[in-house]
Amino acid sequence: MTEPEGVPILSLTHVSKTFFSGRRSRIDAVRDVTFHLYPHEIVCLVGESGSGKSTTAHLIMAMETSTSGTIRYQGQDVARLRGRSAHRQYRRAVQMIFQDPYASLNPVHTAGYTIGRPMEIHHSIASASQRNKAVLRLLRQVDLTPPAEFYYKLPYQLSGGQRQRVAIARALAVQPALIIADEPVSMLDVSLRAGILQLILQARDEAGVTFLYITHDLASARYIGDRILVMYRGIICEEGMADAVINGPQHPYTKALIEAVPNPEHLEDGGTVDDTVIPSHPSAPASPGCPYYALCPVSVAECQQNLPDWTELSGKHRVRCFHVADARHGVKT
Amino acid sequence: MMTPFTASPGDEGEALPSVKPRSARTWLAFVRNRTGLIGIVIFVGFVVLGLLAPVIAPGNPATITMHIMSPPTAHYWLGTTAEGQSVWSQVIWGTRPTLVIGFIAGALTTALSIIIGVGGAYNGGALDDVATMFSNIFIVIPGIPLMIVLATYLHHAGTVAMILVISATGWPFGARVLRSQTLALRKRDFVQAARLTGESTWGIVQRELFPNMISLIVANFLSTIMYAIGAEVSLQFLGLGNINTVSWGSMLYWAGNYQALAFGAWWWIIPPGICIALVGGALALVNRSIDEIANPQLTSAPKRGRLHRGGTGS
Numbered sequence: 001m002t003e004p005e006g007v008p009i010l011s012l013t014h015v016s017k018t019f020f021s022g023r024r025s026r027i028d029a030v031r032d033v034t035f036h037l038y039p040h041e042i043v044c045l046v047g048e049s050g051s052g053k054s055t056t057a058h059l060i061m062a063m064e065t066s067t068s069g070t071i072r073y074q075g076q077d078v079a080r081l082r083g084r085s086a087h088r089q090y091r092r093a094v095q096m097i098f099q100d101p102y103a104s105l106n107p108v109h110t111a112g113y114t115i116g117r118p119m120e121i122h123h124s125i126a127s128a129s130q131r132n133k134a135v136l137r138l139l140r141q142v143d144l145t146p147p148a149e150f151y152y153k154l155p156y157q158l159s160g161g162q163r164q165r166v167a168i169a170r171a172l173a174v175q176p177a178l179i180i181a182d183e184p185v186s187m188l189d190v191s192l193r194a195g196i197l198q199l200i201l202q203a204r205d206e207a208g209v210t211f212l213y214i215t216h217d218l219a220s221a222r223y224i225g226d227r228i229l230v231m232y233r234g235i236i237c238e239e240g241m242a243d244a245v246i247n248g249p250q251h252p253y254t255k256a257l258i259e260a261v262p263n264p265e266h267l268e269d270g271g272t273v274d275d276t277v278i279p280s281h282p283s284a285p286a287s288p289g290c291p292y293y294a295l296c297p298v299s300v301a302e303c304q305q306n307l308p309d310w311t312e313l314s315g316k317h318r319v320r321c322f323h324v325a326d327a328r329h330g331v332k333t
Numbered sequence: 334m335m336t337p338f339t340a341s342p343g344d345e346g347e348a349l350p351s352v353k354p355r356s357a358r359t360w361l362a363f364v365r366n367r368t369g370l371i372g373i374v375i376f377v378g379f380v381v382l383g384l385l386a387p388v389i390a391p392g393n394p395a396t397i398t399m400h401i402m403s404p405p406t407a408h409y410w411l412g413t414t415a416e417g418q419s420v421w422s423q424v425i426w427g428t429r430p431t432l433v434i435g436f437i438a439g440a441l442t443t444a445l446s447i448i449i450g451v452g453g454a455y456n457g458g459a460l461d462d463v464a465t466m467f468s469n470i471f472i473v474i475p476g477i478p479l480m481i482v483l484a485t486y487l488h489h490a491g492t493v494a495m496i497l498v499i500s501a502t503g504w505p506f507g508a509r510v511l512r513s514q515t516l517a518l519r520k521r522d523f524v525q526a527a528r529l530t531g532e533s534t535w536g537i538v539q540r541e542l543f544p545n546m547i548s549l550i551v552a553n554f555l556s557t558i559m560y561a562i563g564a565e566v567s568l569q570f571l572g573l574g575n576i577n578t579v580s581w582g583s584m585l586y587w588a589g590n591y592q593a594l595a596f597g598a599w600w601w602i603i604p605p606g607i608c609i610a611l612v613g614g615a616l617a618l619v620n621r622s623i624d625e626i627a628n629p630q631l632t633s634a635p636k637r638g639r640l641h642r643g644g645t646g647s
């Protein structure tokens with residue numbers, strides 16, 4: 001496991017994103033999110049469907065602009081990238097893997113084209129023959145062998161798992177420092193997931209890529225993640241080392257999640273089973289306070305009014321909960 | 334910088350086997366498709382007729398002779414007109430203005446459809462609103478009546494005027510179809526993914542959108558040629574084009590003017606009629622085969638082994 005250390009490669013501070021649809025309805029997809037990614041770690045952003053994970057990814061990728069807060073990549077404000085070369089540099093440094101490999105590959109392009117094109121755009125490899133070699137090497141590294149055969153495959157000739165490997169190779173093609181992987185295995189057959197997770201671990205270990213790994217499956221988060229960020233309805237309610245969060249959850253929402261896993265022993269399985277998936281909760285009216293307020297067994301009056309601040313626990317573990325804050329305050333005095 | 338993973342030693346000598354480029358495979362699929370082949374053969378046949386007109390039917394097709402209203406004979410294969418001109422010669426030479434106007438007007442119309450339809454939809458916002466507004470205005474303008482009015486106003490539309498009128502009234506249909514296709518495509522993940530790899534806007538249109546729309550664009554182009562030929566023939570038939578050029582439309586105009594039907598001169602009317610129908614039918618056949626080929630999922634996988642056996646037919 002990699003401990004977070006040094007200067008963060010990516011920092012989100014008080015980032016919010018509100019979608020307005022129509023005149024009256026607003027969706028606070030991301031609320032006051034703060035976290036840091038340190039070089040070479042794999043951080044899992046876990047949360048049920050609709051909790052704002054993809055929106056967070058889109059904000060990082062500058063596909064959306066945040067309503068407030070700042071996102072910094074190596075100190076550089078992502079919202080203030082000016083000029084073509086700044087954009088290009090960012091695109092080269094930060095890549096994304098999409099959830100649905102059936103949608104993320106252009107049906108008319110061969111695997112070889114899809115993987116080689118980013119190299120061509122960024123001139124990272126000068127000659128076409130060198131580029132072909134690099135593509136073949138990547139194909140081999142993502143286990144699409146024999147590579148010369150896969151080079152010419154069109155997406156419809158590939159299985160879901162193979163497509164996702166092509167998508168991963170595309171993300172790796174420009175040798176990025178950071179990859180945002182938005183639920184890269186959730187659309188794949190359970191039996192294929194371990195292989196993809198292995199590939200991500202390998203890319204971190206051998207190429208030193210930092211990952212923000214988004215998932216709604218606790219087991220894969222536990223398996224692959226150095227740290228875990230738990231997201232619920234736009235807020236990050238708990239964060240810490242993967243073991244600490246899974247074995248000693250502190251936020252009432254995280255506790256409820258982990259207690260709800262039908263076979264806790266499967267949490268060790270590395271995402272090869274489907275029964276550690278976080279269930280979706282019924283939606284409650286938006287409130288200025290903690291989004292878990294209505295369902296929380298230990299909520300206090302203040303929970304409905306205000307968003308709690310972070311309470312630091314041991315190590316890197318911290319929680320956003322008035323109840324935890326009060327309990328710790330009580331212990332100290 | 335960093336290298337992705339570590340290069341394994343065996344990779345250095347790896348080379349790509351050569352494979353037939355995609356365009357060659359597409360053509361092969363076309364030739365294999367009966368419908369498409371028939372359409373192409375007929376259409377190309379007319380193009381060849383037009384090109385070889387001086388060889389097949391030497392002399393000026395407008396030349397007036399003494400042999401008026403002659404039924405088909407050994408000398409005048411398709412008979413003569415009321416002014417003693419050879420119908421055979423006129424039909425052959427008439428291929429030229431019909432195809433030229435059809436092709437140029439079709440190309441211009443398709444270009445307008447692409448620029449306005451794809452450009453508006455991809456950029457979105459105010460540009461799309463303006464483009465849509467223009468499409469909606471132009472689409473309710475009835476094409477042929479407008480052409481008649483314009484042609485009357487211009488006193489016999491020349492070739493250029495006719496092409497401009499056909500293009501100006503023909504583009505909104507294609508623009509609408511291409512716009513909706515672009516709107517559907519630009520939201521797809523692979524377009525987002527291309528953007529995230531740093532692809533420029535023009536690069537995305539050219540490399541990600543167009544290849545997915547090519548069958549639609551070609552189909553649109555062929556339909557527009559059909560529309561343009563129809564419009565050209567109508568204008569000529571109504572005497573609103575240049576009635577002194579020899580074309581299928583002007584042949585029908587003169588045949589009508591001299592009441593060919595009343596004189597039982599079927600040979601003057603049927604040949605240009607059949608030619609118009611054949612060209613239109615050929616384009617329709619090609620269009621249908623494009624539909625069948627368009628979806629790579631529907632055709633057999635272009636495995637290299639299959640291509641080698643291609644010569645033995647399927």
Ligand SMILES: Nc1ncnc2c1ncn2[C@@H]1O[C@H](COP(=O)(O)OP(=O)(O)O)[C@@H](O)[C@H]1O
Nearest residue numbers: 019021027029048049050051052053054055056
């Ligand atoms: N472009 C958008 N417009 C309006 N609402 C959106 C948009 N994108 C996401 N949302 C809403 O934001 C919330 C979070 O969505 P998302 O980030 O996709 O969640 P997740 O990826 O965790 O499932 C959802 O309620 C969703 O409906």
Ligand SMILES: [Mg+2]
Nearest residue numbers: 053054055182
């Ligand atoms: Mg999502």
